[in-house]
Amino acid sequence: MLQPAENAGPARNIILAGFMGSGKTTIGRELARMLDRELVDTDREVARRHGMSIAAVFERYGEDRFREWEAEVALELAMLRNLVVATGGGTLMNDRVFKELNVYGFTAYLRCPFETLYARISQNGKHRPLIESCGKEGLRKLLAEREPRYRQAHLEVYANGFSPISIAKVIYHAFKS
16 A cells, blocks of 8 residues: 655655656566565556546647646655656656655666667657657757756666666665665
8 A cells, every 4th residue: 555755764765767768667667576566657647647648648738738747646656655656758857846756765867878768769659749749859959958857866777788677676776775
């Protein structure tokens, strides 16, 4: 059962941050399994609550409304404990959300080179509205804008060329120490 957060010890949430395609959900599944915790993906939670895909939210309501809903979900999750949270790529750009998640959780930035990220996300482009609206160079610029915030996480993990389970183990050991 989910309970209010206490800013101490291993009950804290683990927050996975990084650009789209960095492996937050995949690595989050492994980490949740290792810790016997629930994985909550903020994008999936927004989609579930509003009964439509993220692409449909962007199309019908626009990015600003999506960001509002995303912030609501993230702020609610910040007050819970014992979760692994896979955030959307832009979630931490909201100052209040970043502060709350960073104070009440253990944040880990999954860092990958842009070309790797782009190769991953272009394979599944129809589910990622920013690909169409930004294009490759726009996404490169977006990563450059977001990276300073990502790098403020408690832990930075190079997530390219390693298996999801090995990356989850690195985060697990850093969290437990």
